[in-house]
Amino acid sequence: MLKRLKKYSDLGYSLIAIILAFAIGALLIYLSGLNVGKAYSALFNGAFGSLFNFTQTLMNTIPLIFTGLAVAIGFKSGLFNIGGEGQMYLGAFVTAITAIYLSFLPSIILIPLVLLAGGLAGSAWSFIPGYLKTRTGAHEVVTTIMMNYIGILATSFLLLRYFQETGPIPQTVFIPESARLPELIEFSRLTWAIFIAVFVVILCDIFYKRTNLGYKIQTVGKNSSAAEYAGISSDKMMVLSMMISGFMAGLAGATIVMGVLHRFITNFSPGYGFTGIAVAVLGRNKPVGVLFAALLFGALQTGGITMQLFAKIPMDLMVVIQGLVILFVATPVLIKKLLRK
Amino acid sequence: MNIIEFKGITKTFGSLTANSNIDLQIKKGEIHCLLGENGAGKTTLVNILFGLYNQDKGEIFIAGKPCDINTPHKAIELGLGMIHQHFMLVDRLTTTENIIAGEEPMKNGFVDMTRAKKQVRKISDEYHLSVEPDAIVENISVGEQQRVEILKVLYRKAKILIFDEPTAVLTPQEVASLFKILNKLKAGGKTIIFITHKLEETMKISDRVTVLRKGKVIDTVNTSNTSPKELAKMMVGREVLLRVEKEKKKSGETVLEIRNVSLYGKHKRPLLQNINISVNQGEIVGIAGVAGNGQLELEETIAGLRKIQAGQILLNGEDITGKQTKERRGKGLSHIPSDRLKRGLVPSSDLAKNIILGNHNAFSKKGFLQRDKIKKYSKNIIEKFDIRCRSLQDNVDQLSGGNQQKLVIGRELSTNPVFILAAQPTRGVDVGAIEFIHQNLLEIRKKNKAVLLISAELEELMSLADRILVIYEGRIVSEKKKYTREELGLLMAGEKLG
């Protein structure tokens, strides 16, 4: 019973943090002389107002689920993976290349294979900071940030020199139809990727709650000395955890290429990897929490478009709100203090 | 004249009442012992006095005046000084820097280091503390670190000195010299509050004793009017068996054998040198020594948490030198770690998860944890080892220290080990739990298991161990079946038996 209550209060804190962030956002809108009601109703309509809008929200949610999971999984072993962006680029790039070069395979083999390739590319990229952390103690926060720059430059290098479609644009050719994820609703760009995402969330949940490996990783995250004492190699678990984390970020890239862009283009991401941090924090590093947090951020992004178009409120307000949500969610103490008053 | 008077001090932490309506008077110029078991509320009381905690109720009078001591800063101003059980020293700074921080001598807006060192040397000489002003704290001995702590307090012109379990980390010889310093301080007009759970020390050093039990004052007595037996009775509330009954037993085959093991730290500093130990079936072998002489390294070496540079470790005749912790555990090694919170437990995980720690693979089938099996097993251990908790879903950090330790011991003794490495198994637990733990160790000995007991408690070693080895500066300096306390003390201090 007590545990139940604690669970709900966790959720409660997150909700209060969101409400606080929106309240400050409203204040900002008001101060800049705009209509708060109009802004937020446009925001809500844009995100959930119609089936189509909702599909767009879901479409924007998918990469955030994966990058959010990436950060959350890192946290489980006590590591902070800020390198989701770079890992995602690698994942997207390798996905596109594999799909193009293996286009002769039938869909049923190609799709899983390409997904796997994208995930593994992300893993490979996150392996480096993981390995350096365990070997030399180089702080993963800094190394993963550096790996972002390197990853984006590296994909751009490979693309331009070896895989560039003829023409003026830095992009690969389209991946074959057989490697694309089918759309659920025509023109919506909402594909089966949403099922893959939800499936992965469930898998992660089971992984951490039920499996021995998940248990070992969390033990390392909570107390690495105790893990070592129990015969669990914290180095191995950290590297492994980092690789699973990178795998998720890689999947984010893979599903964007297979479901939305259908090719690799430089500069395709609006910072999904970074938003993933906010998603993980808001979701309290729990897979199911990540799912809902991603939905919120996806809705902010989609609704923000309508808000900008029809209420003339700059999209950047959504960035402000995201920042506030992270700050508030990070401080249950603040919320407790506010509640007491 | 009472320099300090506590009146009705009460302090609770959540549901735990650490101090309940405490009344206590300290006389000027006396050495006053606060005696009690772990968890009796001694440390809480002095932390309140020193401004580290605020009391819920009650008042403190210093020299007759009521004082609201809400920060250590205030306490220092009032002439209080505290020598903490866990030293409050910054390892990377020099002794002088540690001493002056917060009250630095100044020259033109900068710290005047020359004057600071001079002052340190002066006070050090005055009380024979022999502290080197330029030494980096992490490079000096534990005894010297403690003297730095005393210097810190004297530097701040403290008139009342509080010592929180100061002897826990010292050799008997160092204890003797500490007592000399204490008497010197007393002669210099200082008042000393001395916290301990050791009867013998209390008898030796104090003028008066106040016994605390479960957060309450039992009584304050003049030391000259009491006896250890009486004090012990007040401390635990009943007659205590100070000796454990142990049946005679013939030891069997060798289980653990350590051959010429050496271990080096940073800059090739030797941590363990040429260690040879063997432990047989049905035998408890004790390792005695002052903290910091290689016990932790020895423990970690046997558990496979450190790689050794030379030598061999055999378990049941099999070479396990290069084997990982996991494999060693698989071959029947159990380990009660000296630092249960750092090593032995995952405090933010629930009981069940802690109970399978280290043995988790046995509860895993095709990669999945078998939840029902874990639940049944955990319940069984909780019952058998009398772990007081509300439910299996409780996090371990909600348990008391004693129950946490019982969990560790229960877990480690239930895996059917052939060899138990027990390091400081009764550290920081109350007398009731100590008895329980000792009984369990003897039980396992009866079952013909081999136990290596690393302990800082001489009583514990002398009553449980069949053989005792003394470790000093990373070497085994002596091995015998029986020692007197004095012999052990000398050996632990690096002396030879004449």
Next chain:
Amino acid sequence: MSEILDVIFNINTFSAAIRISVPLVFAAIGGVFSERVGVINLGLEGMLLGGAFSAVLGSYLTGNPYIGVLLAMFMGAIIGFIFALFTLKFEANHVVAGVGLNILLLGTTTWLMQIIWGSRGTSVNVTGLSEITIPLISSIPIIGKLFGSHNILVYLMFVVVILSWIVLFRTPFGLRLRVIGEHPKAADTLGIKIRKIQYTSLIFSGVLCGLGGAYLSLGHLNWFSMNMSAGRGYMALAANIFGGWNPLGAFGASYLFAFTDALQMRMQALNLNVPNEIIQMVPYILTILVLAGAMIRSRPPAALGKHYKTSR
């Protein structure tokens, strides 16, 4: 090959590296003050951005760039205080709070830019800081070229490097600060006012970042541009670590990063056979390599990233 050597041992490369290093140095020393007192500061990036924005705003409102610099310092102080409030008082996870601060400031500056200047990308041009030529020094051959003629913030940077070192290692404030970062409880029992020093340090850290940001927007350019810190705060954090949490080390590390960047820019124009992207990677790869190497040698303040409840 000789071309490359020419570029490396060119006085201009060293001089460019000074300019590139300025925001890094300010932010890195800001990092030193924050981390020495126990708070991991990932928010350097946002602090830089906030400083850059405020500097331009100040100059825009008054026409005087020096008031811009003052406003940047003031806003930096406020941002530092907010960060302190969240990490110390509200016990937020330092890293998460830093990330949140960065996102918040990115959003806020872009949003304010649209309100004030009606543009999302760049502000209007304002009066920037002009170069000050020091007569004696500028006439010395090599030194003159390196140090003779810069804007005030470059000179201030050198002053800050030295002063910070003195404050940290020669004053009571510095000693107390270091004790807190290593062992807050020890500081507490010594009667040191922990919170006061922590807040002061973090505010100072914000002020330094404000100066670094002001250099980016007013010293190096004369306008604000969306997200113009472009990751320099993260590089600064790495420089602080690589520099062993020491102002002099942080300066050295920042200068090394800046030098590789300056070199990278010059190498590009040489038309070597190395692809551009690879050359551009050099500073980042270097950062990783030095970090991997440096961590073995230096160790962070012992209480870095931990929350400590002061006595009550």
Next chain:
Amino acid sequence: MRKVFVTLLILVFAVCVIAETKVAIVFATGGLGDKSFNDAALEGIKRAKSELGIEFDYAEPSAITEYETYMAQFANSKNYDLIISIGFDQADALTKISERFPDQKFAIVDMVVVKPNVASYVYKEQERGFMVGYASGLMTSQSADERVNDDLVVGVIGGMKIPLIDANIAGFMAGAKYADVNMKALHSYVGNWADPAKGKELTFSMYEQGADIVWGAAGRSGLGVINAAKEKNFYAIGADSDQGYLAPENILTNGMKRVDNTVYIAIKDVIDGKFEAKIYSLGLKEEALGYSKNLLPADIIEQLEIVKKKIIAGEIEIPAVIEEVE
């Protein structure tokens, strides 16, 4: 009287029709405030508003995946007579949206989308590169000018290495060498469209290597190029629109890309009923690309005009890839 009334009626009606022309424009991800590409497009649509009396809405997406959402929002409202996409990376999104809304008219600048309802406007980028490169080549040997040094070195800075930018760079290098075969034309990339500080340092590094005229084709990073030239008093060349006002003494010329004109013409075509779903390949000939006079001396302008004619006549072959310049 009746005549007047009818005329008035027709006028009112006409005004109504014109006033009801609504245009939506989706900018490239760099957003407004680049003082070149996106801002130029905004300029064009503003001109259409004041001269043709249209209404417009705009969107500033921050990511490629957002293009389609914005376009769909605009098309779905059925309010707009024309939706304009600015920037090459909108092509994929537009391809799909134009299929989905076959009755909606679209235009795209900088890329080709072959659909029955899309007008595509693309530029022969290398042509303007060549013109400003040639101008730099001629100018750098004018030793009388204090902003020019003795070295025969000029430079061009790209935002990122992408083929479109490389076409400009290739044209620039070829143009510079056309002026003098011994000319050294440096080139490098910022690696970011929005880091003016780095753009500035990169320009300094070229200046140190002898370049006295540097062209910045780097979005907002290009603003740093101009700032560098102003500070050290050498020449910068602006991009896309006339950036002369940013540094009147130091902007030699601009590599003009009349996105404003293109946008204006696209809108006018719709109003005039002349919308055609075809590919307009624009260059010097169409006055869509070119240079601006700014500080160019008269004799150099003369030579530029000669070369311009030759290019239009197809007498000069300009490479679009850097490797082909040699």
